[in-house]
Amino acid sequence: MERVGHVFDRLADSPLKVAGVTVSIAMIGYVLVQGLRKMTDRSNRLPPPPGPPRHFLIGNLLQFPKDHFYKRFCEWQREYGDIVSVEIPGINMVILNSYETAQELLGKRPNSTAGRKIPYMALEVMGNQWSAAFIQPGPHHSNQRKMLRRGIGPQRVGSHTPIIEKNATRLMMALQSFEGDPHKLVLHTVGKVVIEVAYGTKLPGSMSEELSSWNLEIMDLVNAALSNFWLVDIFHFLRFIPSWMPGAEFKRIGDRSTWLSKQIRYAPFKTAKALHKSGEIGHSLATDLLDEFGPNDDVMDALAVLYGAGSDTTSAAVMAFINALLLFPEISKKVYEEIIRATDGTRLPCNSDRANLPYTEAVWKEAFRWNTFIPVGVPHVNSQDEIFNGYLIKAGTLIGQNTGFMLSDPKVWGDPENFRPERFLTDEANSLPNPLVVVFGYGIRVCPGMYLADRTGFHISATIAALYDVVPLEGKSRPKPELVEYTDTFFRLPVGLQCRFVPRDSRTSDLLKAAGLDE
Numbered sequence: 001m002e003r004v005g006h007v008f009d010r011l012a013d014s015p016l017k018v019a020g021v022t023v024s025i026a027m028i029g030y031v032l033v034q035g036l037r038k039m040t041d042r043s044n045r046l047p048p049p050p051g052p053p054r055h056f057l058i059g060n061l062l063q064f065p066k067d068h069f070y071k072r073f074c075e076w077q078r079e080y081g082d083i084v085s086v087e088i089p090g091i092n093m094v095i096l097n098s099y100e101t102a103q104e105l106l107g108k109r110p111n112s113t114a115g116r117k118i119p120y121m122a123l124e125v126m127g128n129q130w131s132a133a134f135i136q137p138g139p140h141h142s143n144q145r146k147m148l149r150r151g152i153g154p155q156r157v158g159s160h161t162p163i164i165e166k167n168a169t170r171l172m173m174a175l176q177s178f179e180g181d182p183h184k185l186v187l188h189t190v191g192k193v194v195i196e197v198a199y200g201t202k203l204p205g206s207m208s209e210e211l212s213s214w215n216l217e218i219m220d221l222v223n224a225a226l227s228n229f230w231l232v233d234i235f236h237f238l239r240f241i242p243s244w245m246p247g248a249e250f251k252r253i254g255d256r257s258t259w260l261s262k263q264i265r266y267a268p269f270k271t272a273k274a275l276h277k278s279g280e281i282g283h284s285l286a287t288d289l290l291d292e293f294g295p296n297d298d299v300m301d302a303l304a305v306l307y308g309a310g311s312d313t314t315s316a317a318v319m320a321f322i323n324a325l326l327l328f329p330e331i332s333k334k335v336y337e338e339i340i341r342a343t344d345g346t347r348l349p350c351n352s353d354r355a356n357l358p359y360t361e362a363v364w365k366e367a368f369r370w371n372t373f374i375p376v377g378v379p380h381v382n383s384q385d386e387i388f389n390g391y392l393i394k395a396g397t398l399i400g401q402n403t404g405f406m407l408s409d410p411k412v413w414g415d416p417e418n419f420r421p422e423r424f425l426t427d428e429a430n431s432l433p434n435p436l437v438v439v440f441g442y443g444i445r446v447c448p449g450m451y452l453a454d455r456t457g458f459h460i461s462a463t464i465a466a467l468y469d470v471v472p473l474e475g476k477s478r479p480k481p482e483l484v485e486y487t488d489t490f491f492r493l494p495v496g497l498q499c500r501f502v503p504r505d506s507r508t509s510d511l512l513k514a515a516g517l518d519e
């Protein structure tokens with residue numbers, strides 16, 4: 001204080017001196033208040049959620065899995081409970097193992113727990129900083145979500161039913177002579193649905209094919225990028241080294257991905273705008289959004305995100321249903337009988353039959369739950385410190401969701417290992433979460449495509465069950481459910497699934513012919 005006084009004594013009584021004294025007092029005050037706040041702040045004394053012991057400097061780096069995340073997360077759940085925290089250098093992470101904790105933290109605190117932390121390589125170097133799934137909450141994120149809700153939300157999703165039904169019927173025709181793993185066929189069908197929902201049916205066939213292949217390529221690149229660590233994630237300046245340099249593989253991946261990203265955004269949108277202008281576009285999400293918002297970048301990006309976010313996901317759900325039809329023939333027969341009762345066996349099932357198909361609905365839910373195809377949710381990030389159940393979750397923590405455990409916790413499901421759709425048909429159902437709600441995410445990041453996914457996936461799945469008995473290849477026996485393995489990917493698929501689609505009865509081909517899709 002003396003030194004401060006001495007300096008000011010040398011200044012004349014001037015506005016400068018007054019200002020200087022004021023600033024000094026303010027600064028001292030500020031330091032004291034901050035110190036006191038630190039001493040009294042309850043949150044500073046709170047521990048992080050429990051988790052495996054951390055090592056000096058490297059935290060849990062050695063225990064953190066490089067693959068099979070779900071398996072390790074379940075091991076930690078057994079040891080530490082509903083909420084587990086781990087730390088690897090530079091990253092704090094918590095893993096939520098119960099639906100209630102996820103709802104509390106992510107669903108009920110949407111303003112502070114809805115961030116994303118996408119590595120620099122996947123976001124910037126690969127040119128994905130436009131995607132609603134990757135960007136931070138803010139005007140672009142909320143605009144795009146508003147647009148998706150307008151076009152494929154609960155009010156409007158029904159308007160896309162003809163596109164879903166037409167493409168499902170095409171798939172049924174292809175399955176008549178198909179043997180092997182149907183994943184590619186299902187993915188292609190869902191991709192067509194998504195493209196036609198987004199841009200209508202008037203895009204030239206070649207553009208639609210290109211859009212699929214661009215998307216499939218970039219999805220592979222992004223998945224590979226996200227499962228690797230890149231130096232550029234830490235040293236961002238590396239992005240400026242030229243692509244031809246030896247060792248600059250990341251740059252070449254980044255350049256290719258950025259090109260694909262641009263094609264996916266601009267090419268179909270340009271055609272859709274022209275078709276809209278000439279009045280030829282027909283019904284589509286693009287039509288709705290161009291009518292209401294005009295041709296702006298948020299409209300372009302809301303449309304462009306659909307394929308990447310909607311095709312792999314929905315086709316994985318349909319594959320889970322097909323897997324169940326193959327593994328559990330009695331369940332498959334019951335679904336078939338229920339659908340025949342609803343349609344009198346005189347027509348293909350349609351979306352409006354759904355209300356009369358409670359058993360099929362229960363099988364659809366159980367297919368989402370049993371060995372779920374999406375065992376780990378998309379992590380959120382909190383923008384401020386959160387106090388939760390007596391623990392401190394520091395701002396900037398990655399908040400992961402162990403969806404697989406939530407859907408197989410014996411305390412909730414009793415016999416999670418059994419594929420038992422009846423659990424959704426009795427009073428027991430009242431105490432169970434809906435598996436679809438569990439997998440579609442939380443808060444302001446909840447999947448905006450869930451109504452379209454549910455409608456498309458359910459219709460394709462029910463139609464397969466109505467027309468075909470899904471059986472093993474000639475000479476092979478049905479796989480044993482407990483022995484089936486699943487890929488270690490973000491969307492898990494049954495490993496080595498091989499099957500045939502045997503028409504249920506002579507009506508199958510008549511029904512397909514009557515559907516009249518020869519155009």
Ligand code: HEM
Pocket residue numbers: 132133134145152194305306307309310311313314317374377378379380439440441442443444445446447448449450452453454457
């Ligand atoms: C069975 C199919 C699907 C599943 C299981 C699924 C699951 C998810 C999940 C878990 C998230 C992250 C939610 C969160 O962060 O809390 C998400 C986000 C998203 N989904 Fe889906 N999804 C499916 C289908 C679709 C479809 C068909 C579309 C579009 C047509 C779509 C568009 C999106 C978009 C744009 C996001 C990013 C939302 C955001 O970050 O704000 N999804 N989805």
